[in-house]
Amino acid sequence: MKSFRFIQLATVLLLFTTAIKAGTRPTEKLYIESSRFAIPLIEKWASEYEKANPGIEIVLTGEKTSGEAADLSLVSFGKDGTFPASQPLFYTGRYALLPVTNEENPLLDAFNRKGLNSNRLKELFFEKDGLEIDSESAKEQKHDVIIYSGNNANSFSASFSAYFGHSPVELKGKKISGDDIFLIHAVQNDHVGVTFNNLSYLFDIETRKLKEGLALIPLDVRKEQREVLKQADMDQTIALLEREQIQLIPVLNFGFIYRNDNSQAQKFLTWILSEGQQYNKTYGFLPVEDKILAAQLKEIDNLAFTASTN
């Protein structure tokens, strides 16, 4: 008897679930491939878009079940510092890279009012073992550091190195295989560890503050800029980078490549470039620059038109 009841209950549950699903079955799926760093933002875009477009289900995956390529593929930066030019590409946001270290690193005390300039930054990451700082006593001191950088194809190592005129192979220190999020763990566990990463990994999305155990490495920037960075607040930092271009902080585009004849993908992209931009900052990214935004919207429009007429 007991087993019979169990079977009854299971059957009812199954029918109920099926009914619900049948009532809300989407008519179309959109597959999106992305590196981990952008997934929280893409999931937000996806959920908001689905609300406004109930007939669409957005799936974050590498491939469709049929084995075809994704409708949209995220690209943050080409391996050689260039985007692949063979397919249409649209920027949907910007990420910024900042150098950080363990908050207990002795070198933080050695910085005087000036921080790292361009030469010292390149020496630190690419050219020398250790870091020389002009300390308060005006005598150069050498500090041991261990640089951590990502080794994989999707790592920010490529974009960071290219921005400063080097190649990822030239990065000093230790390499990490795995997503760049693990660089944060490495530095948190090594008091002389130094790395660079994008804001969405460095800051806690909830508290809007730098993650525990980390400290931003002071940079040789203008006083007002330095004061903002010193706050280690994500929103203030993003606002600063939106207003001003700071040479020592790479701010780079990321976006999607898509297939020409996918109108749903175009619609989703149009939405991202209009409604979706408001969510960028929440997740640690900058919105697309205004002038690029307008041009891209127009471009998508043209593509949609030519697609519909073919």
Add this chain to the structure above:
Amino acid sequence: MTNISHFFQNKPLFVSFLLFFSLSAIAQQTIRGTVVDRAKQPIPGVTVYVESTASGTITDVNGAFSLATEQPLPVILTITFLGFKTEEVYVYEANVPVNITLTEDVNYLDEVVVVGYGTAKKSRYTGSVAVVGARALEKLEITSIGKALQGTVPGLQSIATAGQPGSDASLFVRGIGSVNASTAPLYVVDGIPGANPNQISGKDIQSISILKDASASALYGSRGANGVIVITTKSGNLNAKPQVSLSASVGFTGRAVKDYEYLSPNEYYELQWEAIRNTRVDQGKTAAEAAQYATDYLVDGALKVNIYGPQYPKPVGTDGRLASGAIPLWNDDWGKAISRTGIRQQYDLSIAGGSAHTRYFFSGGYLNEEGWIRTSDFERFNFRTNIQSKVNQWFDIGANASLSSSYQKAPSQSDSSQGNFANFQRLISNIYPVYERNPDGSYALDENGNKKWDYGVWRPTTAASGVNILGNAEHAISGSKTEAALLSTNLNITFLQGLLLRTTASIDYRTGSSHAYSHSYYSTGVISEGAGTASRSASRTLNYTVNSFIDYTFNPNKSHSLNLLAGPEVYVNNTSSLSGSRTGFQVLGKTEPSAGSTSGTFFGSSDNYRLASWLSKVDYGYLDRYHLSASFRRDGSSRFSKESRWGNFWSVGTAWNLKKEDFLQDVRDIDNLNLRFSYGAQGNDNVGNYAYGGFYEIYNSLDLLGLLPSDLPTPNLKWETNLNFNVGVDISLFDNRLIAQLDLYNRQSKDLLFQRPLSPSTGYSGINANIGSLSNRGIDGQITATPVRNKYFNWDITLNFGHYTNRITKLPQEEILTGSIGQYGNTKKMVEGGSVYDFYIKEWAGVNPENGKATWYKDVVDESGNITGRTTTENQTEATPYFQGSSLPDLYGGLNNNLSFKGLELSFLLAYSIGGKIFDGDQPMIMHLGYAPGRNWSKEAITRWTPENRDTDFPRLSYVSDAWNTIPSTRFLYSATYARLKNLSLSYALPQKLVAGWNLTDIRLSLTGENILTFYEHKGLDPEQTVSGSTFYRYPAQKSYTLGVNVSF
């Protein structure tokens, strides 16, 4: 839901199984990835392991690896491969492929080099050593090692004295260290001293180390004074699957340096006419009478051949011009007739690899090189087996065996005789036909319709009458065979950590044989009595070396390191030889001596030489920054009497690695800086096996036999000693884009062997004694720059150079005349303060414009014998000889360029020598004035003196003048500055993807040229002479072009 929980509660085993399975699945993870170099080429054979575990693997042919580990993530992967910097990667996610790029480790001072009795890291080595690695050797087509080293090593002079295939170059390391003893460096092949390196294939060589100073070569004691060349052959690698390598090359050989320019037939007839006419005028005839006489005498009396045919019986008229319409009926060229385009082929196969404990290398090869002079060839077979095995923790054993058999056909090529192939085209003008001709110029054929060699028995004696060198060679035999076996075994026993016993035993066994045959029938058509000669010779050499050393390494902590080496060595050499000849061959075609009816000469002898030694070495290092070394060797040689048998040889050296000092550690632009210093004494015992004994000569006077004392005994005779001082620096800058090595040295040679003159009343001219000394002070170095180095393109340039000043510091007499050339007499003089090879000859003063006679300078001397000035003289016996410079160069070395772009590689080596003088001993023969009718005649004769052409350097022609215009003088002394494009190589490695598709590892095509261009001002002379700067009648240099393919799998 309750039922479900009951279900699981009642099935604990099932639950446990599920849990265990899950946990197991999580515990073991597989990490995958690929390893590439900076050019994105996969690197097979790279070791990848998880740190602190036994989990490791190596990459496959595609550079891919897969490694399972139970360690929780993150793990540290260590990636290591020889020649690349070790990388470490922290793996946080197992499902993400790990892609690693390895960077080449170009730390120049971390290179391990083979030195005396072991290996050393360059940064810790106190001696001066230059290394030529396998990569550099691969680009060269090596027939002989000495020739291959030209221009590649700073401080090494390599002078190829002959272009004959299979002949080697003479090598000099840091100047000329002796006068009467040998100056050759010691060759050590796989630890076997004195081995002949030309019995091994160049493809088998892994590296060649040249040990130049005391610290480097003092361990070779009495044999190290002239430097040591250590050759190491290839061995396999541990944990490597068999790598098969097959290479084949085919090419052509030719003459590297053009011959002199000679008169054309038309010019020859006209100038010979003029010589006859001039002599008749000198004999008092009128101009008209002399002209008529010359016209009548030219063909029938002087040249004995009329190339213009019966239509022009007197081809040159009384005006001295060729008759109108006269055209030569043949166009033979003796220089071309004796030369050919030779074919060079080389095939080599090798297999190398190893298991976890044993590595091996097998090879076999064949070389066949035809020289550009007909009948000169070299052929060689060689085989090699090298095996090294670690039997267990404390016992290593290895054996190297090589066998070779070579045959060299070398026609006579080193004297003024008419049998000298290399010289023949200078003896005879091209107006004489190579094959017999009819008067109308057509070939005179034999009964079978074949051409017949023209032996020219009708030619004047000055035109090699009765000789046709090609005809003679057709039926002659001249060749020698050498077979050699080099066997060495080694065993190492490790008693404790750092303490081991290294024992080596080796045998070097060689046999040589030669066979020569010739018969005058082939030139005269007659078998005269006693004609024909055949000879055979055989020699056997057996050397063996046994040594055993205790090798102790002690590293108490990271600051100190100590290594001690000590033990005995024994070297034994036995040589025996015999030779004989017979004459009187009445039956043609039988070439063995037994077929001769008349007994001829017979010789036989044997020789022994033994060397017993104790050697020791200590190396100490502090903080891997300061290094000290000292060595001591005591040799006892059978070449010296008991009183002088034993000698001590030693060295001390230091090295300071400045880069490791605090003040330089952070200087980014300096990658390495190492200072070296060494001082020590080495010996040269190449004075003959029985140097100290008294000798008698066997004397045969009209069949009365007797003994004649020839040399007095010299019980105090000992070896020559070298005291060597060296200061050197190694530096690399700008991320190893500029690497330089510079050494300053002072090499003092004393106790040199000379003859001390004795009064004639003693019955002896002199007695051997160690009474001379000389010094070589110089600088040598090498600079390598890499102007371009990126992912696709690499360009590096290496310049190496050497300069030394050679000075005699003590001579037993005030002066010694040397450098005798045939009938010319001495051309050099040694005095204290001068070099060993200073030219001392008469100075050419040009042609007297008044009468066209040759003149030389002479001193004007007053009654008291003081020189008051200089004047000229037409009498060469009155001419004064002067010092005219040394044959030794001021600067020599090589310039090497390597360019690579993806799979394409272009390299060239330019060997150069600047300064010094050469005496051209060949040119005088063709600079006659017309008194050698029929001999080949230099084009320069066109500029001869005439009343209309008085301002010239070529004297007036004459049929019977004295030959003194061609005595050794500065007229034939030229600058020795030259450059030679010694090697040009273009190679292409097929793309990896294509090659992998055929299951191969590498396919490389190459085009190589050797000696293809020579830049030298004096045409006709090959500027690469003997070190003494005088040469004549020798086989000129050879160039070659080869196309090769190399396949590995």
